[in-house]
Structures are given as C-alpha cells and as structure tokens.
Amino acid sequence: AQSVTQLGSHVSVSEGALVLLRCNYSSSVPPYLFWYVQYPNQGLQLLLKYTTGATLVKGINGFEAEFKKSETSFHLTKPSAHMSDAAEYFCAVIDTGGFKTIFGAGTRLFVKA
Amino acid sequence: GAVVSQHPSRVICKSGTSVKIECRSLDFQATTMFWYRQFPKQSLMLMATSNEGSKATYEQGVEKDKFLINHASLTLSTLTVTSAHPEDSSFYICSARDFAASGLSRADTQYFGPGTRLTVL
Numbered sequence: 001a002q003s004v005t006q007l008g009s010h011v012s013v014s015e016g017a018l019v020l021l022r023c024n025y026s027s028s029v030p031p032y033l034f035w036y037v038q039y040p041n042q043g044l045q046l047l048l049k050y051t052t053g054a055t056l057v058k059g060i061n062g063f064e065a066e067f068k069k070s071e072t073s074f075h076l077t078k079p080s081a082h083m084s085d086a087a088e089y090f091c092a093v094i095d096t097g098g099f100k101t102i103f104g105a106g107t108r109l110f111v112k113a
Numbered sequence: 114g115a116v117v118s119q120h121p122s123r124v125i126c127k128s129g130t131s132v133k134i135e136c137r138s139l140d141f142q143a144t145t146m147f148w149y150r151q152f153p154k155q156s157l158m159l160m161a162t163s164n165e166g167s168k169a170t171y172e173q174g175v176e177k178d179k180f181l182i183n184h185a186s187l188t189l190s191t192l193t194v195t196s197a198h199p200e201d202s203s204f205y206i207c208s209a210r211d212f213a214a215s216g217l218s219r220a221d222t223q224y225f226g227p228g229t230r231l232t233v234l
Contacts, residue, residue, distance in 0.1 A: 036225075043225040090157070094223075099145060105155070
C-alpha cells in the first residue's frame with residue numbers, strides 16, 4: 001500500500017529564505033506524486049505533480065520538487081519565501097493503477113517578516 | 114481550468130438533523146468524485162468514492178448509512194450527513210476527476226472543491 005510521510009508538522013522561515021518541505025513516500029510501483037497547498041478554510045490547490053519523465057518538476061508560485069527514487073523522496077522547495085506562501089502544504093501519492101489519493105499529514109509553513 | 118464548487122460553504126445545524134452538501138463540476142464531466150473529511154490541523158481522510166450511476170464505495174470505518182452519497186449525474190454528487198451529531202462537525206471537501214482525461218494523465222486529473230464547514234450544535 002502507498003503511504004506518505006511529511007517530516008515536520010511546522011516549518012518556519014524568514015521572508016526571502018529558502019523553503020524546504022520534506023516528503024517521503026512508500027510505494028511498490030512507480031508512484032504519481034503531488035504537492036498541494038491549502039489556505040485557511042479553503043480547498044486544495046495543486047502546486048505541482050510528478051508522473052513520469054523529468055524528475056525535477058516545476059510548479060506554480062515558484063515552487064519545484066525533485067523526485068528521487070533512490071531516496072523515495074519528493075521534497076518541495078522554493079528559493080525565496082514570500083509572506084503569501086504561509087499555508088498548509090500536503091504531499092500526496094496515487095497509484096498508477098488506482099484512483100485514490102493518499103495524503104501526508106501536512107506541513108504548516110510560517111513565513112516571518 | 115476545471116472548477117469544482119461546493120454548496121454550502123458553511124452550515125450550522127442542530128444535533129439530530131440531516132445536512133446535504135453538494136459538489137458540482139462546473140465545466141467538465143466527472144465520472145468519479147471523492148469525499149474527504151478534514152479535522153482541524155489534520156490531513157484529509159478519504160471517506161468514499163462516488164461513481165456516477167452506481168453505489169459509492171466507502172472507506173473502512175465510514176458508516177454508509179450515516180454519510181449518504183448520491184452521484185446522479187456527471188456533474189453533481191451529494192453527501193448527506195444524516196442525524197448529525199457534534200462529532201460530525203468537520204471540514205468536508207470533495208474532488209472530481211475529469212472524464213475527458215485519458216492516457217497516463219487520467220489518474221491525476223483531480224480537482225478539489227473549496228470545502229464545506231459543518232458545525233453541529
């Protein structure tokens with residue numbers, strides 16, 4: 001069965017600093033991997049996704065993530081944090097043959113001025 | 114891009130009443146819709162998978178008689194919380210898959226609604 005682990009329930013960075021949110025997955029087959037962002041009292045917005053091909057994936061709002069099979073990781077990064085990046089971030093995985101999305105526990109990003 | 118709406122966005126009800134939440138795909142057909150529940154500061158938990166024209170598939174531990182799901186058309190799925198109690202208070206989020214998607218992208222074309230905050234007094 002697929003699973004997702006997000007290391008760190010809270011991450012705090014200063015405005016302009018590097019953002020690094022960690023995600024590790026467990027899968028017996030090549031996974032489809034996603035990062036979503038959720039603002040308070042709102043639904044989820046897709047930041048980026050990895051299915052096949054290039055392992056470095058660029059998403060919206062300057063975020064990118066790299067799929068590393070050897071490390072079973074899909075960490076999310078952004079070179080320079082902005083105040084508007086403060087939100088909850090979810091890493092997720094879906095089976096290539098399945099329909100379900102399995103979410104990690106989430107990481108809340110705080111951005112300090 | 115594809116849009117999924119939910120109605121209502123917030124609802125407050127008395128214990129023992131039933132509440133219906135609608136999930137609509139506005140500009141695409143959705144053969145499959147998903148219903149999630151999210152407790153404060155927690156992740157999304159899949160409750161059930163709703164397929165148009167057939168019975169919903171519920172996740173283990175979810176009471177199908179408590180959470181009634183109807184997917185009567187390719188653009189609408191409803192979740193009815195029957196005889197709601199305070200412990201049912203939560204944030205409910207639906208998502209929909211785009212029927213038009215094909216090939217390898219089929220599995221990942223999933224769009225989320227804005228969520229419905231249910232408070233049971």
